[in-house]
Amino acid sequence: MPVSQTITIQDILDSRKKVMSVAYRTPLVNFGIMCRQLGKSVHLKLENLQYTGSFKLRGAINEIMNLPPSQKKMGVIAVSSGNHGKAVSFVSSKMGINSIICVSSKVPKNKIEGMKELGGRIIIAGATFDEASDYAHNIQSETGLRFLEPFDDPFLIAGQGTIGIEIVEDLPDVDIVIVPVAGGGLISGIAIALKSLKPNVKVIGVSMDTGPVMYHSLRAGRIVEMEEKDSLADALIGGIGKNNFFTFDICRKMIDDMVLVTEEEIGRAMVFLLEKFHMLVEGGAAVGVAALLANKIKINNKNVAVVITGGNVEIENTFKLYQKYMG
Ligand SMILES: *Cc1c(COP(=O)(O)O)cnc(C)c1O
Numbered sequence: 001m002p003v004s005q006t007i008t009i010q011d012i013l014d015s016r017k018k019v020m021s022v023a024y025r026t027p028l029v030n031f032g033i034m035c036r037q038l039g040k041s042v043h044l045k046l047e048n049l050q051y052t053g054s055f056k057l058r059g060a061i062n063e064i065m066n067l068p069p070s071q072k073k074m075g076v077i078a079v080s081s082g083n084h085g086k087a088v089s090f091v092s093s094k095m096g097i098n099s100i101i102c103v104s105s106k107v108p109k110n111k112i113e114g115m116k117e118l119g120g121r122i123i124i125a126g127a128t129f130d131e132a133s134d135y136a137h138n139i140q141s142e143t144g145l146r147f148l149e150p151f152d153d154p155f156l157i158a159g160q161g162t163i164g165i166e167i168v169e170d171l172p173d174v175d176i177v178i179v180p181v182a183g184g185g186l187i188s189g190i191a192i193a194l195k196s197l198k199p200n201v202k203v204i205g206v207s208m209d210t211g212p213v214m215y216h217s218l219r220a221g222r223i224v225e226m227e228e229k230d231s232l233a234d235a236l237i238g239g240i241g242k243n244n245f246f247t248f249d250i251c252r253k254m255i256d257d258m259v260l261v262t263e264e265e266i267g268r269a270m271v272f273l274l275e276k277f278h279m280l281v282e283g284g285a286a287v288g289v290a291a292l293l294a295n296k297i298k299i300n301n302k303n304v305a306v307v308i309t310g311g312n313v314e315i316e317n318t319f320k321l322y323q324k325y326m327g
Pocket of ligand 1: 235309
């Protein structure tokens with residue numbers, strides 16, 4: 001893959017037919033009508049309703065559908081904090097492609113069960129995302145399976161970018177889009193779409209403060225590595241890759257701001273969404289609402305879209321959170 005390759009709005013438009021042949025066009029709901037607490041102009045893009053329970057499906061579809069036939073035949077391998085693995089398992093099974101998903105021992109049980117149910121072969125390898133990633137790369141080089149990047153791939157980024165197009169279609173006057181960030185594939189795709197369709201839209205990233213690798217990399221102007229700590233936002237744990245080809249540069253150029261939220265703010269946002277919206281949203285997906293509730297993003301009655309990225313959360317743990325933060 002040439003390092004200089006740029007991803008454009010055309011790539012996102014091109015991906016759309018493939019993505020929509022499998023994915024669901026999720027609604028953008030005016031949350032402000034239901035609940036004034038965040039301001040009347042806050043909208044939620046509900047990718048928690050996406051098949052497989054997260055937006056990761058979009059990128060995985062475009063990544064897999066663009067593989068050459070010989071690689072489809074060989075099979076694919078991925079590393080995942082859960083949701084990319086569910087998406088890869090789902091799309092691979094649908095297309096009759098064998099898939100192996102490497103995960104760390106920290107990945108929640110519900111996500112591992114979800115991947116198995118969808119037909120992926122799961123290997124638990126290492127205690128961190130980065131260890132599982134090294135393991136997957138080793139198998140890749142021994143077997144020749146195609147490695148499916150979880151965030152740093154042009155086809156994947158283009159697939160995630162379809163969310164940006166849908167937001168503009170559903171809310172043409174959008175001013176600010178708030179996006180959870182881990183490896184940055186999602187926010188890269190969305191930012192490319194938005195900055196091309198509506199150059200004045202602000203794109204704001206949110207991560208958890210326990211290990212925000214992209215945030216610190218952007219501040220340092222180079223890719224940093226951080227120790228992986230447990231978080232309610234389990235989907236956001238992990239590095240951005242020592243050899244990051246795309247997302248770091250795209251984020252550097254296109255993200256307007258990034259903010260961080262605490263574990264308590266994430267827990268409160270999950271409970272808030274359950275109480276006011278009757279939706280069970282996973283920690284990594286609740287960080288945008290967490291940042292708004294904590295007044296960390298100034299929205300001044302502007303039209304805001306918050307991407308709710310996924311809903312794959314263990315119910316047991318959510319009840320515990322509910323008891324801790326209700327009211
Ligand atoms: C993967 C994921 C993210 C972050 O996406 P990146 O492309 O890695 O930045 C956010 N929320 C959920 C639920 C995810 O699964």
